[in-house]
Amino acid sequence: MNRILISIAAIAIMGITFTACGQNSKKSGSEATKTLVAYFSATGTTAAVAKDLAEVTEATLYEIKPEVKYTAEDLDWTDKTSRSTLEMQDRGSRPAIIKDLKDADNYDVIYIGFPVWWYTAPTIINTFIETYGFKDKTVIFFATSGGSSLEKANAEFKEAYPEINWKDGKTLNKASKEDIKAWVDTL
Numbered sequence: 001m002n003r004i005l006i007s008i009a010a011i012a013i014m015g016i017t018f019t020a021c022g023q024n025s026k027k028s029g030s031e032a033t034k035t036l037v038a039y040f041s042a043t044g045t046t047a048a049v050a051k052d053l054a055e056v057t058e059a060t061l062y063e064i065k066p067e068v069k070y071t072a073e074d075l076d077w078t079d080k081t082s083r084s085t086l087e088m089q090d091r092g093s094r095p096a097i098i099k100d101l102k103d104a105d106n107y108d109v110i111y112i113g114f115p116v117w118w119y120t121a122p123t124i125i126n127t128f129i130e131t132y133g134f135k136d137k138t139v140i141f142f143a144t145s146g147g148s149s150l151e152k153a154n155a156e157f158k159e160a161y162p163e164i165n166w167k168d169g170k171t172l173n174k175a176s177k178e179d180i181k182a183w184v185d186t187l
């Protein structure tokens, strides 16, 4: 009888041990790298690339939304008094954003996408970075443009936010999902 009881106890202990191990391995799964693809897009071009990038990287997709949307007049770069011209002339401008990104601190790698404005990132990207900080996180830019590169934005942001672990970003104009994957694999 005692032997039977000892056997039952041993089986129960093994069961508990295996269950605990199973829970541990689940936990280590949830500790895998978490990736965010955040983007601002005034007319939809960067949004489309962001969606593909999020699929390729299995990331959470998040839109950076201005509190006040940009109208076509706001985006007129030939108008010296348009909103975008004035914001880009004043590099200290910080257009307000809707602050609804949840658990920002949980992400290890953050891709930030935008349209190139005046050869660099719109200042709303500064607002986004200063709102969430991203200290010691890996941040990578991507953008769409009429042809300008990200050279200026890469250099400016590295200097402005040295607490972030920057990796050089890239313009993804007309990039296919295969092109995006090829770039991500180089990072």
Ligand SMILES: Cc1cc2nc3c(=O)[nH]c(=O)nc-3n(C[C@H](O)[C@H](O)[C@H](O)COP(=O)(O)O)c2cc1C
Pocket (backbone or CB within 6 Å): 040, 041, 042, 043, 044, 045, 046, 047, 075, 076, 077, 084, 085, 114, 115, 116, 117, 118, 119, 120, 144, 145, 146, 147, 148, 149
């Ligand atoms: C205010 C403004 C400034 C721009 N400046 C540049 C520029 O310096 N270089 C460039 O190649 N394209 C420039 N563009 C073009 C945009 O980068 C391009 O159309 C982009 O793909 C738009 O992306 P979106 O649809 O996500 O807003 C500018 C567009 C706007 C509205």
